[in-house]
Amino acid sequence: MQTMIDLRVAELLASRLCHDLVGPIGAxxxxxxxxxxxEFGMADDAMQLTSNSARQASAILQFFRLAYGMAGARVGTDLTPLRDLAAGLLQASKSELDWATIAAPEGLPDGAGKMVMNMVALAHEALPRGGKLTVEIGGEGGDQALVVTASGQDAHLRPESLAGLDESIDVGELSPRGAHSYFTRVLAKRLGSDLEVDTPGEDMLRLKVALPA
Structure with missing residues (x-):
């Protein structure tokens, strides 16, 4: 798997973002x-629909601006903005966010924030019936890691996402959903690590990137 992104991957990521925005913008x-x-006196309901959908579209755009764009290349000492964006992405879903770490651990490398945001998006997709996303950043001593755990009924990665994580995948075979998981693993490679995926328990999925010392 290369650490440079193919043009097709960029096109697929754009398609995925547009797909996520079609619903709320249409609403x-x-x-x-x-x-x-x-005509039927539904002004209040219409205003509520418009307001909620506009907030949802804004939350999606702000989240993926950091996840996919240059804005997420550097992470500051305060992780609160990242946590708030992740919470905004989940707001319209049946999932909740548990993100306790708001102070970036010393030595957290550039690109770690973008990495976490993409892990959150990938884990969010793994909760078709809703649940909880737990984000852990840091560790003890010289061992640091980024860990996102999805807990909920039938937590799993879809076949397209699993295909994107395959080392031997042909970029030409990627789908928009697979392009996201592919991109997430590329980011882990750029950090000198890899994206580990395991199931630590029933209805649980854990994504982990161990950061080099």
Whole structure:
């Protein structure tokens, strides 16, 4: 697996982002149409729909701006903005976020924030029925790691995501969903590590990137 991104991967990531935005942006349009022609007195409901959908679209854009863009290349000492963006991504779902670490551990490398955001997105996809995402950053002594655990009924990675993690995958065979998992593993490689995936318990999925000392 190369650490440089193929043009096709960039195209697929753009497709995935647009797919995630179609629903909430379409709902904004529907709400505005109801407001413009309030024949059945549904103005309050239409305003609520428009407002919620606009917030959801904004949350998605802000999250993936860091996850996919240059803005996430560096992480500061305060991880609160990353935690808030992750919480915003999950807000419209049945999943909750448990992210206790808000102070970046000493020596956390550039790219770690982007890595965590992509791990959160991948783990979020692994909870089709909702659940909990737990984010752990740091460790003891010289051992540091990024760990995201998805806990919930039927927690699992979809076949397309698993395909994207395969070392031998042909980029031409990737789907938009597979491109995300592929990109996530590339980020781990850039950090001098790899993305470990295991199931520590029933209805649990754990993603881990051990950071080089």
């Amino acid at each position: 904004v349009g529907n709400g505005l149409e109801l407001l413009a022609d309030d």
